[in-house]
Amino acid sequence: MFGSLRWTARGLAVLTSFLAADACRAQYPVPYYPMGYHSGYYQPAMYVPAGSMLRPAPMATPYYPGLPDHSAPYVAAPPSTPMPLPSIEPEISDLTRNAARSLQATPSGIPLVTCDPPTVLPECEGGRCGSKVKTRGRGPWSMQTMVGSQFHVGPDDYQFGNVNVRFGYLTDRVWFENSVLRGQIEPMLDVLGGLTYASDFGSWLAGPSLLMRYNFTKADKIQPYVQAGFGGVYNDAYRDNQNHLGQPVVLLGQAGVGTRYFLTSNCSFDLEGQYNHMSNFNGGTVRNLGIDAFGAAGGFTYYFGSRQ
Numbered sequence: 001m002f003g004s005l006r007w008t009a010r011g012l013a014v015l016t017s018f019l020a021a022d023a024c025r026a027q028y029p030v031p032y033y034p035m036g037y038h039s040g041y042y043q044p045a046m047y048v049p050a051g052s053m054l055r056p057a058p059m060a061t062p063y064y065p066g067l068p069d070h071s072a073p074y075v076a077a078p079p080s081t082p083m084p085l086p087s088i089e090p091e092i093s094d095l096t097r098n099a100a101r102s103l104q105a106t107p108s109g110i111p112l113v114t115c116d117p118p119t120v121l122p123e124c125e126g127g128r129c130g131s132k133v134k135t136r137g138r139g140p141w142s143m144q145t146m147v148g149s150q151f152h153v154g155p156d157d158y159q160f161g162n163v164n165v166r167f168g169y170l171t172d173r174v175w176f177e178n179s180v181l182r183g184q185i186e187p188m189l190d191v192l193g194g195l196t197y198a199s200d201f202g203s204w205l206a207g208p209s210l211l212m213r214y215n216f217t218k219a220d221k222i223q224p225y226v227q228a229g230f231g232g233v234y235n236d237a238y239r240d241n242q243n244h245l246g247q248p249v250v251l252l253g254q255a256g257v258g259t260r261y262f263l264t265s266n267c268s269f270d271l272e273g274q275y276n277h278m279s280n281f282n283g284g285t286v287r288n289l290g291i292d293a294f295g296a297a298g299g300f301t302y303y304f305g306s307r308q
Helices: 002-027 092-105
Strands: 033-039 042-047 054-056 075-077 143-151 160-167 181-195 203-218 221-236 248-264 269-278 290-306
Touching: 143 181, 143 269, 160 203, 160 290, 181 221, 203 248, 221 269
Parallel strands: none
Antiparallel strands: 033 042, 054 075, 143 160, 143 290, 160 181, 181 203, 203 221, 221 248, 248 269, 269 290
8 A cells, every 4th residue: 555655756756847947947948858758767757858968976876766767867957946846735645745745856956846037158269259359368458569660652852760558458248149240349548659761851740649440350360450530649740831731739630551460369460551641730731741551560469458
C-alpha cells in the first residue's frame, strides 16, 4: 500500500513540476530545452532557459530524491529565487508533499523549476559587445601628437612646418553596426602651431580648433578615420605686403583623412593627410585671397581613462 502511495506521490510531483515549468514559459516566452533521457533512464524535465550557462555537475553526482542515482549530468547555474510550486490539496499525504518538495529544491539548493528571467549572454566579437564598443584595455580619452609640413597652392609661396596636439573623447555610440562603415564619433580639441619656411611672407602661426572625427572601427588593429572642423589662428603674415591674410586672427578650416595602426592596446602610430584653409573672419576682397594648404603628418595617439 505504502509502495503504491509512494509512486503516486512521485507521479503527482512530476506533473506539478511540468505545470510550474509551463507557468515559467508563459511568463518568459523564450525557448526552453528539456533535459530528459540519460543512461537509459527518464528523469523529470528540468527546463533551462535558452542562453543560460550550463556547467558540469560536481564529481559526486547530485542525488535527487525519487529519481535514479545517476540522473542529471549537467545542472543549470543557480538562479536567484525559485518559483514556489502550486499548493497541494490537504488530503494528500505528507509523503506526497515531501516528494513534491524534493523536486522543488535539491540537497545542494539548486531548484529544478524556477521563473527567473533567462540569462542571455551578449555575442562579443573582436572585443565589441552589442551596440557599445569594449576595446581591449583602451580608454575613451585620447591625446594625439602630429608633426608634418604643408604648402600653399597658389601664385605665392607659403609653406610651414606644423605641430598638432589634440585631445579627444571616443563616444560609446556605434554607427552602422553591421556595415563596413561601422564606427564611432570622436570630438576633439586641436591646437595648431607652425613655423614658415621658403615663404614669401609670414614667419609663424598658432591657434585652436574644434574637430569632429569619425573612426572606422570595423577592424581592431588598423582604423582609418576622417575629420573636419574649424577654429581661429593667430599669424604675423598680416604685417607683410601680401594679399592673402589681412587680419592678425583669421578663420581656420580643417579637413583630413588618416589611419591608425595600434602598436599596443592603448597606443597607435598615425599617418594623416591634411588640408587647412585660412582667410579673414569678416570676408571681403581686400587682402583676403586666403591660404589653401595641403600636407601630410605623422605621429602617435595614446588612450587613457576607463569606461563605466
